[in-house]
Amino acid sequence: MAPPKKSGRALLREEGLERTDNNLRTHSWPVIPMINQKNYYTEYLKREEQIMVFRQQQEDLLKAQAALLEKEKQAAMVVDPMAMDIDRGADEGEETAEQEEALGSKVIVIHTGSQNMRIGLASDALPRTFPNCIARKADKAEYEEEERCPKRMKVAEEDEDSDDEGPQFGEEFESQLNTMSNELKIRMRHNKRRILPNSRDLVLSYNRRTPPETIKEHNDPYRVEWTDTGKHKAPDHFVGNEALRIPDNSTPRYRLYWPIQYGTFNERDYQSKRRVLEDISVILEEGIKRELNIEKKDLKLYSAVLVVPDLYDKNYVTEMLNLLLKEFWFAQVCIVQESLAATFGAGFSQACIVDIGAQKTSICCVEEGMCVAESRLNLKYGGQDVTTVLMKMMLSYSFPYRDINLRRRYDFLLAEELKAKYATLNDSDISVQAHDFHLRAPEQDTKKYHFKTYDEVMLAPLTHFKPTILSHEEKLIGRRSLWERSYDLYDGQPNDPLSTAQHSLYLSLIPRPSSAGNDSTANMGTITPARPTLAGFGGFGAHLTAADTTPRSSIAGSPAPEGTPAPPGTTTPLVPGAGGIPHPGSVGAPQSTGVTPVGQAEDRDRVVPIMPLDAAIVESITHAARGEEKKIKDFLASIMVVGGGSLVSGFNHQLEERIRALKPSKEYQIIIGVPPRELDPMVIVWKGASVFGKLKISNDSWIRQNEYDILGSRLLTYKCLWTF
Numbered sequence: 001m002a003p004p005k006k007s008g009r010a011l012l013r014e015e016g017l018e019r020t021d022n023n024l025r026t027h028s029w030p031v032i033p034m035i036n037q038k039n040y041y042t043e044y045l046k047r048e049e050q051i052m053v054f055r056q057q058q059e060d061l062l063k064a065q066a067a068l069l070e071k072e073k074q075a076a077m078v079v080d081p082m083a084m085d086i087d088r089g090a091d092e093g094e095e096t097a098e099q100e101e102a103l104g105s106k107v108i109v110i111h112t113g114s115q116n117m118r119i120g121l122a123s124d125a126l127p128r129t130f131p132n133c134i135a136r137k138a139d140k141a142e143y144e145e146e147e148r149c150p151k152r153m154k155v156a157e158e159d160e161d162s163d164d165e166g167p168q169f170g171e172e173f174e175s176q177l178n179t180m181s182n183e184l185k186i187r188m189r190h191n192k193r194r195i196l197p198n199s200r201d202l203v204l205s206y207n208r209r210t211p212p213e214t215i216k217e218h219n220d221p222y223r224v225e226w227t228d229t230g231k232h233k234a235p236d237h238f239v240g241n242e243a244l245r246i247p248d249n250s251t252p253r254y255r256l257y258w259p260i261q262y263g264t265f266n267e268r269d270y271q272s273k274r275r276v277l278e279d280i281s282v283i284l285e286e287g288i289k290r291e292l293n294i295e296k297k298d299l300k301l302y303s304a305v306l307v308v309p310d311l312y313d314k315n316y317v318t319e320m321l322n323l324l325l326k327e328f329w330f331a332q333v334c335i336v337q338e339s340l341a342a343t344f345g346a347g348f349s350q351a352c353i354v355d356i357g358a359q360k361t362s363i364c365c366v367e368e369g370m371c372v373a374e375s376r377l378n379l380k381y382g383g384q385d386v387t388t389v390l391m392k393m394m395l396s397y398s399f400p401y402r403d404i405n406l407r408r409r410y411d412f413l414l415a416e417e418l419k420a421k422y423a424t425l426n427d428s429d430i431s432v433q434a435h436d437f438h439l440r441a442p443e444q445d446t447k448k449y450h451f452k453t454y455d456e457v458m459l460a461p462l463t464h465f466k467p468t469i470l471s472h473e474e475k476l477i478g479r480r481s482l483w484e485r486s487y488d489l490y491d492g493q494p495n496d497p498l499s500t501a502q503h504s505l506y507l508s509l510i511p512r513p514s515s516a517g518n519d520s521t522a523n524m525g526t527i528t529p530a531r532p533t534l535a536g537f538g539g540f541g542a543h544l545t546a547a548d549t550t551p552r553s554s555i556a557g558s559p560a561p562e563g564t565p566a567p568p569g570t571t572t573p574l575v576p577g578a579g580g581i582p583h584p585g586s587v588g589a590p591q592s593t594g595v596t597p598v599g600q601a602e603d604r605d606r607v608v609p610i611m612p613l614d615a616a617i618v619e620s621i622t623h624a625a626r627g628e629e630k631k632i633k634d635f636l637a638s639i640m641v642v643g644g645g646s647l648v649s650g651f652n653h654q655l656e657e658r659i660r661a662l663k664p665s666k667e668y669q670i671i672i673g674v675p676p677r678e679l680d681p682m683v684i685v686w687k688g689a690s691v692f693g694k695l696k697i698s699n700d701s702w703i704r705q706n707e708y709d710i711l712g713s714r715l716l717t718y719k720c721l722w723t724f
């Protein structure tokens with residue numbers, strides 16, 4: 001139907017030309033007609049000179065060139081060809097060693113790990129490392145507030161003293177331990193290694209009947225120097241090693257905090273954002289002062305390089321950037337990703353970097369100096385899980401120090417020491433062996449324990465390849481309780497990056513309704529276990545309600561019996577069960593799940609991303625190669641393992657064997673490279689960041705104070721070497 005015809009007066013009114021009786025127009029504003037959207041075109045923000053950051057870089061470059069010309073003129077006058085050569089070289093990015101050193105001595109490189117803080121001048125050969133923790137005065141120490149770790153199943157009091165401990169960690173754990181032990185036995189036989197049939201019984205009976213010796217404190221040459229809290233003038237806090245050495249029962253009491261957890265802020269143990277940031281700030285300030293001898297007030301003369309995880313949390317990066325620029329007043333800050341830094345440290349241009357830290361393991365392929373974004377994988381387990389599971393296994397083998405509790409500082413240090421000494425992945429080390437250790441607790445005589453080990457020293461680090469036996473129920477507590485997920489202002493998409501590799505891992509964990517729509521139990525709002533067998537599997541039967549992922553200390557920690565379906569409206573932190581992981585390589589580009597990106601992002605906060613390490617590496621490489629066979633071969637031949645968790649003896653060989661089993665074809669050469677120059681795998685990332693900080697080409701990545709004042713964290717889009 002044709003629209004009704006408009007009167008002439010109405011048309012004039014629309015055009016603003018309506019006139020009054022005296023023939024004058026009602027207003028004198030010019031009327032601008034609407035733009036025809038079909039022909040609409042703009043160059044706004046399409047050219048570099050319209051972006052302030054690039055404009056400024058261009059201006060800086062012109063200034064530098066003008067200064068160089070001026071210098072050349074002066075040098076030509078005094079005929080000093082050397083001076084000209086040096087300057088030209090510098091302009092072309094070929095710094096001399098002296099220039100690099102000079103640049104590096106004004107750059108502080110910061111790598112904040114979940115367990116270790118590494119700081120140092122970029123000109124230093126190695127970083128200073130100390131525990132990334134702070135002890136603050138409190139009513140109770142952490143061991144008085146929190147449950148024993150490893151968590152024991154409740155046993156009747158009269159049983160506690162009996163010789164036969166029974167399954168302290170639940171039937172499920174025991175059965176997985178036995179399965180792993182049997183699998184190891186089969187593998188050893190296959191490799192023609194001799195095993196005594198009653199080895200475990202020998203260990204059990206020895207450990208049960210060997211009492212500890214008591215050594216008087218004055219007879220112990222290695223007694224620990226505990227931190228003196230100075231009772232009456234006790235300071236508010238201690239940092240790093242000093243904090244870890246405060247007696248647990250000190251007066252006044254101190255509570256230990258680790259402000260970084262799983263590569264982002266610790267939202268579990270803190271009640272406010274301010275306290276987290278304050279603690280990080282104090283640790284950094286005191287670390288820089290003590291280790292580098294630089295006062296906070298002088299930091300405006302320094303630049304900072306900050307290392308962040310590959311799959312970073314946007315809030316973490318922006319808050320840390322703000323902290324460094326506005327609290328520490330560094331002149332400029334540059335941000336670099338862990339895997340990229342690792343390749344810089346090792347001097348590789350292409351590699352698949354596997355970083356095994358204390359709480360997280362990240363995998364990322366790097367090619368031509370760039371992270372292959374889609375290959376990034378972040379798994380929530382690491383060296384600390386190995387320590388805990390080793391203690392569990394040793395206790396299951398009647399470890400004589402039955403009261404060990406990793407929430408106590410001296411026990412945590414003891415467990416770390418035992419792991420570093422005895423954990424192994426060499427088949428040749430598996431036999432019944434006798435060891436001893438000294439238990440040094442504050443205000444107590446030293447106790448010397450004798451114990452024997454068998455296969456548990458290998459089974460514990462083997463959990464990297466069988467992470468379902470690890471306990472994951474506490475890993476999501478408090479997540480997003482202080483910082484809400486960051487969303488893009490314009491399109492509402494989550495700002496935290498997600499790779500196709502990580503996405504496919506989540507897809508395998510988050511249950512979705514089938515395409516036929518016949519799965520009426522699946523519910524987008526809550527996550528129910530994907531496989532009923534998962535409940536109670538590997539000791540993580542704890543069900544978290546949706547609300548439990550937000551408030552701290554509200555976990556319903558009772559393990560659910562095997563096969564128990566989750567009550568309605570409950571959420572289980574999900575990890576892949578046996579056979580739950582799709583075959584590596586079977587997952588291509590992300591499949592559409594029919595859920596909004598926001599919904600997916602929220603789901604991800606309720607899932608613990610876990611996958612066997614060997615499968616995860618193959619998965620990451622598959623996503624990096626995007627179907628190119630040559631790239632798969634190249635990445636498989638250039639795997640590099642870094643991070644403290646990889647220091648277990650025999651780790652690389654074991655990993656190589658397992659990847660070979662997944663990629664048996666003769667076409668693939670699997671090479672696990674070691675860091676060059678015998679560098680410690682724990683410091684490679686820091687080393688690479690320090691190299692980056694000294695380069696002139698990294699000039700474009702520096703975020704300066706004046707730019708930050710105008711653009712804030714939006715600068716990250718232009719300044720970082722990766723897509724932010």
Ligand SMILES: Nc1ncnc2c1ncn2[C@@H]1O[C@H](COP(=O)(O)OP(=O)(O)OP(=O)(O)O)[C@@H](O)[C@H]1O
Nearest residue numbers: 113114115116357358359360383384643644645647
């Ligand atoms: N000799 C060793 N053998 C086995 N494990 C070790 C050894 N030395 C250190 N580790 C482990 O390495 C881990 C610390 O590694 P690293 O410093 O790389 O972690 P981080 O950077 O603090 O943690 P994350 O990467 O999770 O943030 C700890 O779990 C520690 O027990």
